[in-house]
Structure formats: structure tokens, C-alpha cells
Amino acid sequence: KAGVTQTPRYLIKTRGQQVTLSCSPISGHRSVSWYQQTPGQGLQFLFEYFSETQRNKGNFPGRFSGRQFSNSRSEMNVSTLELGDSALYLCASSLAVLRNTGELFFGEGSRLTVL
């Protein structure tokens, strides 16, 4: 069974630009969560999608958005990039149906550098 796939793995953007990151979950997993990881703040929850609906959202500004498609693939978008958005963005999928409190399967992450 293929794992969680994130693309691209690395990208460099400049301030003010926008970026779209993609995540393909493990086959059969309908829940997809996104986390931002930085040295200073650690792992912070961005949002979770289940069956194309955003089910849960972390404390991030509206510049951070996401969506999920009918095949459970998910994308997240960050608009008007700031230097502080430089981070490793991690996607995780799970089998969770009611609540996403079980084991998460993570992808390798997308490393975003904002110059």
C-alpha cells in the first residue's frame, strides 16, 4: 500500500507570492490533516478535511486555506507569503470517521522557503 505522498518536496518562493501544496492520502483514508512545523513553534495544526468538508481548523490566518477532492486528495494554499511562512508542511491521513484522534500517517513533507 502506498504511503502518503506530498508534492512538491521542496520549493522556494518570494514574499507576496502564493503557493499550493498537494497531498495524496493512503488509499481508503478519508481524513487528511495539515500541520506546519517550524523550529520555533514546533508542530502546529492547520486544518483537517473529511469527505471534502473542513472538519476542524487551527489558529492560522485566512491566508492559509485548503480543500479536499472527492478522491480524498487534498491541497493547501498559502497566499501573500510572508518570511515567517517558511516551514515544513506536513500532511497526514487517517482512517478516522467520527473524530481524528487515532493514528496519523504522515507524508515526507513539503519544505517551503520564503525569500
Place this chain on the structure above:
Amino acid sequence: SQQGEEDPQALSIQEGENATMNCSYKTSINNLQWYRQNSGRGLVHLILIRSNEREKHSGRLRVTLDTSKKSSSLLITASRAADTASYFCATAAWGSQGNLIFGKGTKLSVKP
């Protein structure tokens, strides 16, 4: 916001020694999980312990949970150089909408 806080922040040991990492949290939990992350890579799930369990084993890993003290510990026995990684605890709070909250991790270095 961070729910779990790992201690110590960094730990350096020799191969063959045991490594113990601790995690404290603030609210009542449904379960607590431990994950491992090799440098710059994704996280890998190690073990999940439910709030009504006190101890769990998986290979060389032993996890304990003390809900009265709101703390957990992860013990890695007979450590190997390949165990070098960051270890995170993650909590699923009762009544939460369902996202895991991660601590800042313990960076373990195992020297051959």
C-alpha cells in the same frame, strides 16, 4: 497551542543504553501517542496508549501513562544509532473536535 511538553529537550546517550523521555500535558485526554521524526522527514507513529491504560509495550518501546499526574514516559531499551531522531508526544483531548496536539519534542542522539 502546545498541549504536550517533552522533557528533556535533548538527550545524548551511548548505543546499548536506555533512553527515557517524558511528556506532560494539561487537559483530560482520550489517548496519548508517540511519534518519531528523522531529521527533515515525516513523522512515524510509534505507539498509542488510551486514557484507561497504564502501560504499553511494543518491541523495545515501553510507554507509561499517569493520568493523575497528566504525564507519560517513553522508554527505549538497548538503544541503537538508528534510534537517533526527534520524539514527539501527541494528545487527543476529550471533547476536542479531533485534532492531535503535538509537543515540541525530544531530540535523541545515540552515539555508536
